[in-house]
Amino acid sequence: MNKDSRPWFEPLVRTLSHPALRYAQMLVLNRDIAQEIVQEAFARVWASPNTPSAETEFRRWLYRAIANLATDYHRHQARGARLPIPRLHALDPMEQVEQRDQRRLLLEMVKGLNPKARQAVYLRYFEDRSVAETARILGMPQVSVRVIVHRALGKLRRGMTSRRTDEVAV
Numbered sequence: 001m002n003k004d005s006r007p008w009f010e011p012l013v014r015t016l017s018h019p020a021l022r023y024a025q026m027l028v029l030n031r032d033i034a035q036e037i038v039q040e041a042f043a044r045v046w047a048s049p050n051t052p053s054a055e056t057e058f059r060r061w062l063y064r065a066i067a068n069l070a071t072d073y074h075r076h077q078a079r080g081a082r083l084p085i086p087r088l089h090a091l092d093p094m095e096q097v098e099q100r101d102q103r104r105l106l107l108e109m110v111k112g113l114n115p116k117a118r119q120a121v122y123l124r125y126f127e128d129r130s131v132a133e134t135a136r137i138l139g140m141p142q143v144s145v146r147v148i149v150h151r152a153l154g155k156l157r158r159g160m161t162s163r164r165t166d167e168v169a170v
Contacts, residue, residue: 006046006053008053009046009051009053012053012055012058013042015055016055016058016059016062017038017042019127020038020041020042020062020063020066021034021035021038022126022127023063023066023122023123023127024037024038024041024066024069024070026110026111026118026119026122026126027066027067027070027115027118027119027122028070028073028074029111033073037066037069037070037073038066040065040069041062041065041066041069042062044065045058045061045062045065048061056133059137060133060136060137063123063137064137064138064139067119067137067138070115071115074115105160106156106160109155109156109159109160110122110156112159113152113155113156116138116148117148117149117151117152117155118152119138120134120138120145120148120149120152121149121152121153121156123137123138124145124149131145131146131149134149
């Protein structure tokens with residue numbers, strides 16, 4: 001397959017490479033692994049004769065490839081192995097410190113969700129995808145996405161509340 005047979009491919013790579021990397025990073029929690037996954041996903045999408053050329057469908061196709069590669073990555077990891085979460089340095093103004101701590105805590109808690117919940121929450125809220133788009137990307141019914149997101153948000157809410165309670169008690 002030569003480069004000229006798919007003139008739509010390169011512009012889509014330029015448009016989607018950064019969001020795809022952020023998505024992969026959220027799934028595997030490691031920038032280097034995420035970069036490898038995104039490169040492999042683009043290679044697989046290029047190699048497939050069925051790859052759609054419309055951006056929406058291309059994104060769905062690419063994100064499914066990324067999700068599958070991330071799942072494979074997790075399968076090959078030792079059980080119980082966790083990647084450390086980098087500590088953020090606090091800024092001087094108190095309000096900024098509190099906001100950053102809240103974001104860090106929320107991100108830490110999102111990373112603690114199971115992979116399917118993390119994928120659904122990331123697509124739904126970090127990329128502001130609709131339930132229908134999220135369901136298409138994840139290859140599952142919309143009702144399943146709603147349930148997964150609802151349960152994940154409940155878990156995040158409970159975790160944020162208990163952490164705040166713990167901090168006040170200290």
